[in-house]
Structure formats: structure tokens, C-alpha cells
Amino acid sequence: MRILNFGSVNIDYVYRVEHFVRPGETLSARSVTKNAGGKGFNQSVALAKAGCQVYHAGHIGNDGTFLLDLCHEYGIHTDYLTEVDAPTGSTVIQVDDNGDNCILLSGGANLLMDQDFIGQVLNDFQNGDLIVLQNEINCMNDLLYLAHEKGLKIAINPAPMNNTISRDALKLADWIILNETEAQELTGAVDSIAQLERLTEEFPHSAFLLTLGSKGAICQIGSYRCHTGACQVEAVDTTAAGDTFTGFFLSAILSNQEPAAALLTATRASALAVMKKGAAKSIPTLAEVQECPLIPEVF
Helix, strand or coil: CCEEEECCCEEEEEEECCCCCCCCCCCCCCEEEEEEECHHHHHHHHHHHCCCCEEEEEEECHHHCHHHHHHHHHCCEEEEEEECCCCCEEEEEEECCCCCEEEEEECHHHHCCCHHHHHHHHCCCCCCCEEEEECCCCCHHHHHHHHHHCCCEEEEECCCCCCCCCHHHHCCCCEEEEEHHHHHHHHCCCCHHHHHHHHHHHCCCCEEEEECHHHCEEEEECCEEEEECCCCCCCCCCCCHHHHHHHHHHHHHHCCCCHHHHHHHHHHHHHHHHCCCCCHHHCCCHHHHHCCCCCCCCC
């Protein structure tokens, strides 16, 4: 099985601030850094650091060619990461003293996907390969339908949540990965168990990974459900925590770990990630996760 991550690649401008900027306020940042990011890129890094062979498909502008070098450094295949005549996607990220973040996103080159490019990339993959998707690029419905037609396994994190992905297209996914806010938007339910019940009713052919922040995460596959708590650590920067969790969880599942063990692996990985500044560069290696002594809380 090969892994294709068809997703966003961004340049992140990260501002360390005392608190998030309020309306009408001018606030001096304590520092600013320029990093590689994007949910797609971060998940590719997590998959690669977890030990997977991952191919990243997407677009960058001529201002983002340094991202190709970073992909090679992390072991990500860039055969399908192409340069187009548009700025690379970018974000402005505020990180406050609690390690929380808020993000302003500009899609740039990430929004220039078309059916020809999608078809060319998918032609190189075959039945049983895994495609990993997020919602920071365009043509998401086309990707879901074409990947399904090719017989690819589909794992999707439909964030940021909006109306661009149809519910019928989402039903094609083998794995749907959500946080509790996204699950509430999709189901209308507040309680995580009610969310999972509604999700399994509407998307009966999908398995679910529901991340709950400080309350841990739940995996649901049909009627089977398992839950892990979170590791109690001092968060420095939560920017890539969810992407780290996704990458390590999928890698563990592909390595035939039981879902409960995969949750533990992903929980430790994301805990290590939030203890460091930055997005992709904060993601730990598989060796670091395997050596991690952190034990999640039990609820």
C-alpha cells in the first residue's frame, strides 16, 4: 500500500503574543518566525516521521520552493508537488502565553487544483492505496469521487469545516477524522457520544476518529468504540497537535496496531508536539514517541 496525501502546503508566519489581538487593538508581538505548514504538509510530515512512505500532491508558488527541500529532509516524496504561477498558501498564526493559537489562512496556490491535475496524480495509484485529505484545497468533491472510483482507501479530516464538501461525497470516506467542534458542526450534537451515534447513523460505511483536546480521543469502527485520555503536559504551541495525532494514528493503524494502541501512540505523539514551538518542526519522530514515558489520563 502506498500513501498519497493530497493537500495544502503553506508558509506560516507565527507571531508570539501575550494574548490574541482584540478588535481595534494594536499589539506588539514578542517574536515572529517563518515556518512551513498547512494541514496537508503537517500531516505528511507526521506520516513520514511515523515511518510511512508518503507522496504529497499539491501546488506551491515560486516563493515556496524551499518547501521542497524541507519535504526531502523529512522523507516526503515530492513527485506530485508542483510549482504554479500563484503565491504559495500562507497563514498568520497568533500563539498566546497559554500555547493556544488562532489562524488566518490565505489559500493561494492550494486553491488551483483542477480535474486534469487530480486525474494525472491518481492515475499513478491503485486499488487499496490510501489517500489522505483535508479541506484546505479546492476540488474536494472531485477528489473524493475519483479516489473512490480508483478503489483507494480514503481518510479525510474535513477541516476547516464549511459547505464545500457534500455529505454524499463524505460518505465515501473509510476514515473521517474530526475534533469535537467539527463533529458538532456536522451533527448538531454537543455530547461526543451523541455525535458518534449520529455520525455512524449517517455515514455507516465510515470509521471515526474524534479528538477531544484535554479529554483525549475516541475511535469508533462500526459498533466498536475505544477511548483514551490525554497526556498532561505544559503546552507551548498547539498549532500542529491535531495533524500530528492524525498522522501517527493512521500510521499505527496501517501497521496493524489495534485501535486502542493506535490511540495511545497518537496521544503521546501529539503531547510531544505541543511541548515545542512551531508546526512541522515540532512533530516528533517515531523513536521519540516509542521512548515517551507519558501516560494518558484515564477517565
